[in-house]
């Protein structure tokens with residue numbers, strides 16, 4: 001009689017997919033360190049996650065107390081991307097980022113799939129020229145929006161102003177914008193429409209100064225050969241930086257007659273904090 005006893009399951013079976021050990025777990029697929037205080041990473045995207053470019057989610061790691069330690073993070077990838085990308089600070093004594101900065105490919109993070117936020121096209125009335133103004137990691141939502149074709153369908157021109165202390169802090173954004181021009185999907189849409197104005201406030205570089213100063217003095221209009229100042233008829237603005245930066249820009253925008261919008265009441269500019277605290 002032939003032996004019909006099934007072989008032990010372990011003998012020839014393909015390795016079982018690794019069981020997810022965390023609630024809402026996603027797997028890290030790429031990590032890139034930019035400076036001692038900045039890194040970006042990519043992870044798998046939950047199949048059910050739909051978001052509007054510019055929104056943020058809560059993500060983190062399991063804390064030592066067995067409870068998830070979560071923080072708000074802007075999704076830096078566009079809504080069409082199969083994976084999710086994030087751009088993160090490393091706060092050396094920060095509860096989350098002191099650990100998150102050590103993640104590697106294959107590790108799991110926790111990601112709550114409930115995107116929200118005001119840095120979205122829906123919160124702005126139609127306009128001609130879109131300004132994306134960021135300091136530091138406030139660039140993250142604009143890493144999403146500048147890679148979304150909808151941005152170039154909605155506006156005749158897009159100006160990205162990003163300010164950091166040193167040139168190395170601008171590198172993630174600089175490389176991303178440069179790659180956009182080569183991108184098979186939106187390279188052509190971006191051509192002639194997207195202007196990028198990175199500045200530093202500490203290290204000597206060809207373009208320096210705070211975003212508020214460069215807007216208020218008219219320097220950015222001169223340097224980019226643009227009509228200035230901003231007007232409520234033509235210009236739409238998204239702002240993401242520290243509390244102080246956001247307040248200064250808000251004052252400047254309101255002085256030019258632009259009104260702050262929200263998802264429920266679209267207007268001419270929208271603001272979101274890049275982080276809580278100064």
Ligand SMILES: Cc1cc2nc3c(=O)[nH]c(=O)nc-3n(C[C@H](O)[C@H](O)[C@H](O)COP(=O)(O)OP(=O)(O)OC[C@H]3O[C@@H](n4cnc5c(N)ncnc54)[C@H](O)[C@@H]3O)c2cc1C
Nearest residue numbers: 071072073074088089094095096097137140274275277278
């Ligand atoms: C709506 C929203 C979106 C956010 N998106 C991002 C993002 O895309 N990338 C990101 O790195 N952070 C983002 N943050 C900040 C993030 O939620 C955490 O604060 C950050 O990850 C640090 O966490 P932590 O637990 O290590 O330290 P925390 O205890 O959260 O922060 C400690 C201190 O570090 C400083 N700090 C925190 N985050 C930053 C930052 N991003 N830049 C400069 N200083 C900071 C502040 O002074 C803060 O008081 C966002 C915050 C909000 C409210």
